[in-house]
Amino acid sequence: METWPLILIIDTRSATLCDYVPLGCAPSFRGSIWRLPKLQNCVSVYLMADFQDFANLCFERFGDRVKHWITLNEPWTFAVTSYDYGTTAPGRCSTWRNNNCTGGDSATEPYIVTHYQILAHAAAANLYRTKYKVDSKTRLILQKIIMYMDPLVFGDYSRLMKSLIGARLPRFTAEQSNLVKGSLDFLGLNYYTANYAAHVTSFENDVVNVSYTTDNRANLTTSLNGVPIGEKAGSDWLYVYPQGIKETLLYIKKNYKNPIVYITENGIDEINNSSLTLKQALTDNFRIRYYNRHLANVVEAIKEGVNVKGFFAWAIMDNFEWDSGFTSRFGLNYVDFTGGLKRYPKLSAKWLTNFLKK
Known part of the structure; x- marks a missing residue:
């Protein structure tokens, strides 16, 4: 082997x-x-x-x-x-x-x-x-x-x-x-964002150019009539839609015998901006809002009977993202990529720590 x-x-x-x-x-x-x-x-x-x-x-x-x-x-x-x-x-x-x-x-x-x-x-x-x-x-x-x-x-x-x-x-x-x-x-659910979906009839008649994507019979977009589904994050694909995590959890409960669920990834990124001071880079109020709203929806789902047992924030620190390398920062902790990889807790790390103590 x-x-x-x-x-x-x-x-x-x-x-x-x-x-x-x-x-x-x-x-x-x-x-x-x-x-x-x-x-x-x-x-x-x-x-x-x-x-x-x-x-x-x-x-x-x-x-x-x-x-x-x-x-x-x-x-x-x-x-x-x-x-x-x-x-x-x-x-x-x-x-x-x-x-x-x-x-x-x-x-x-x-x-x-x-x-x-x-x-x-x-x-x-x-x-x-x-x-x-x-x-x-x-x-x-x-x-x-x-x-x-x-x-x-x-x-x-x-x-x-x-x-x-x-x-x-x-x-x-x-x-x-x-x-x-x-x-x-148990079921591991990664949730970051959501899309609008529109039925595409042309896919049904094309028997030559067939793929997994065309089998969906849908066109996925991040806006409707020019209005985004939510606030845009650093990544082009990530728009904030916190109610989607509750909707997904309720769907799982209804259709799959209400299994134990762990939220195995949930988070938001910002573009790696080297012009920011360290103090500015650590001030990530947008991430606090993201987690606060998503966790609130998870709590609502639990109150409606969904069997959620755990939550993993993505990510504990800024990391190398497969599609974007070091140009995107998802971390609760800031990593100085040019200064020996030293870590500094962002405001969101302190907020989440206090949240978990309640």
């Missing part, structure tokens, strides 16, 4: 966990398909075995300190950006979508990858439950969006997906359906 990126630094990861646990932290672990040595295996059954091996190593080496396992982080992002848009590794898609793609089929591969990601998660969950004897304080999930929920809750794709995608959608065998169904202990 080829060397995995995580294995190369496994001692460092282990040492980091040892540092944090005595401080009262409860580490959560997120896996990712991008850690696989051969990304082409993601369109084949080999993904299950490869990912199970990877998960087994992580359970074995970190299991005494990690109590929450997120098997796959943002599986939708991997399936769609890598196999429909072709903008992330391994850069596969139909040529009409992106001339730079190295092969692929946007009409089928996003669904094949999704299918094998679900099976890979289920295999890892089964391994953990049978070999490592999961206890009542240990939880294992696939971090997912709604497209993944029907198989994991009911054992199969929804009738709507089957109707829209037809023969291009892979099918579960009876054995696979039993493996997948109920293979999550």
